[in-house]
Amino acid sequence: MGGRSDAVRRHRGPPLRDAPSVGILDIAFHRASLATPRGSTKPERDRRRAELKVVRAGATVVRHLRLEADRFRKEPLSPFETTLVARRFGDGTLDRSLLRVRRAEERVRGLQRETERAVRRLHGPELLGEAVRAYYGRLSSFVREIDPDLARLRDIRDFLAQRPSVDPTRPTLVVAGFPNVGKSSLVARLSSARPKVADYPFTTLAVALGHADVGFDRLQVLDTPGVLGRARHANPAEAEAEAAVERAATVVLFLLDPSESCGYPLAEQEALLARWHAERPELPIVEVETKADLARGNGGRLGVSVRTGEGLDELGERIRALIAPDVRLPPLEEAVEEGADGGADGVVDLPELRAPPAAPPRRRSGRTAPPPRARGRRPPTR
Numbered sequence: 360m361g362g363r364s365d366a367v368r369r370h371r372g373p374p375l376r377d378a379p380s381v382g383i384l385d386i387a388f389h390r391a392s393l394a395t396p397r398g399s400t401k402p403e404r405d406r407r408r409a410e411l412k413v414v415r416a417g418a419t420v421v422r423h424l425r426l427e428a429d430r431f432r433k434e435p436l437s438p439f440e441t442t443l444v445a446r447r448f449g450d451g452t453l454d455r456s457l458l459r460v461r462r463a464e465e466r467v468r469g470l471q472r473e474t475e476r477a478v479r480r481l482h483g484p485e486l487l488g489e490a491v492r493a494y495y496g497r498l499s500s501f502v503r504e505i506d507p508d509l510a511r512l513r514d515i516r517d518f519l520a521q522r523p524s525v526d527p528t529r530p531t532l533v534v535a536g537f538p539n540v541g542k543s544s545l546v547a548r549l550s551s552a553r554p555k556v557a558d559y560p561f562t563t564l565a566v567a568l569g570h571a572d573v574g575f576d577r578l579q580v581l582d583t584p585g586v587l588g589r590a591r592h593a594n595p596a597e598a599e600a601e602a603a604v605e606r607a608a609t610v611v612l613f614l615l616d617p618s619e620s621c622g623y624p625l626a627e628q629e630a631l632l633a634r635w636h637a638e639r640p641e642l643p644i645v646e647v648e649t650k651a652d653l654a655r656g657n658g659g660r661l662g663v664s665v666r667t668g669e670g671l672d673e674l675g676e677r678i679r680a681l682i683a684p685d686v687r688l689p690p691l692e693e694a695v696e697e698g699a700d701g702g703a704d705g706v707v708d709l710p711e712l713r714a715p716p717a718a719p720p721r722r723r724s725g726r727t728a729p730p731p732r733a734r735g736r737r738p739p740t741r
């Protein structure tokens with residue numbers, strides 16, 4: 360995890376070539392070297408050149424430090440992203456790195472002002488040159504000191520760029536369960552997502568997002584890596600699945616594989632499910648058994664198979680019943696247009712996820728219904 364920042368943190372000695380400070384300082388000193396001072400006498404121009412170097416180098420460093428942190432300061436992370444980052448990089452790591460970068464910005468600005476004042480009082484190219492060199496040295500060490508933080512911010516930015524952006528204001532179905540039970544296969548059937556399906560555990564290493572039409576709204580469907588439920592030994596992929604369940608789920612679809620062809624005994628899968636129910640009593644969890652073409656459990660749960668299509672319609676109905684009551688319906692005209700074809704722009708228009716003809720849309724609710732709740736938790740309905 361966080362390979363680059365670890366490398367930077369472990370490194371002692373001259374700066375690494377790809378340490379963030381190297382690029383930032385290169386640009387800053389280059390810009391400073393281009394200073395062309397005005398002035399009628401040489402001593403005037405010497406002093407002015409030194410001043411310009413100090414100002415330009417400092418300002419460029421500060422601007423680049425800001426750029427490194429902008430991703431996090433300008434658009435705050437969603438609770439789901441915050442949890443993903445905390446699980447992967449450690450609790451509070453992001454905030455600590457942001458704080459250290461902020462402090463470095465302030466130190467650089469302070470040093471710059473102090474050096475500007477000192478340079479104004481100096482005479483002669485030697486003294487001025489010496490002051491600028493000393494300034495460059497301190498500036499460099501301020502930036503190098505926060506290399507691990509800058510590297511970590513870049514790692515976190517890359518990590519988040521590889522994760523789908525889940526809209527917290529829309530309903531989200533999180534598909535979870537042990538490895539290999541058929542989560543990705545089912546997500547591919549239920550939504551526009553096309554996750555990789557394979558016959559070995561931890562094929563899915565990160566959350567993946569698809570969409571499906573539910574009534575008139577779009578349901579976000581999150582495929583997750585398998586979880587084994589070992590409290591203390593969750594690998595990064597499992598931690599990601601748990602973050603999705605805790606922070607992104609409106610409804611969890613928990614899949615069990617009674618055929619055990621996934622490689623895990625059904626009893627172990629049941630134990631994890633029971634624990635989730637106990638730990639999250641407020642979270643609606645739909646329990647479904649997969650691979651119904653191979654085996655059936657005896658708990659009376661709905662069985663589905665992506666091979667034969669068995670149970671998929673009914674599963675769609677159950678999900679819709681949980682999600683749709685809260686879904687804000689658009690004004691009628693829009694609804695008619697959109698209802699005509701939901702299959703565009705990568706959204707799968709599944710008949711089994713659409714409103715049944717028996718339940719006519721609540722026409723006036725476009726204005727009066729409460730907006731979809733921002734953070735998924737809904738009371739387990741009916």
Ligand SMILES: Nc1nc2c(ncn2[C@@H]2O[C@H](COP(=O)(O)OP(=O)(O)O)[C@@H](O)[C@H]2O)c(=O)[nH]1
Pocket residue numbers: 537538539540541542543544545555556557558559560561562563585649650651652653663664665666667
């Ligand atoms: N017979 C049968 N095999 C299935 C079914 N669903 C998934 N599989 C197989 O189970 C294995 C794991 O599927 P995958 O969707 O990758 O599981 P995940 O790890 O939970 O995402 C793959 O070999 C799938 O082809 C099903 O309904 N019936």
Ligand SMILES: [Mg+2]
Pocket residue numbers: 542543544554555556562563583584
């Ligand atoms: Mg998978």
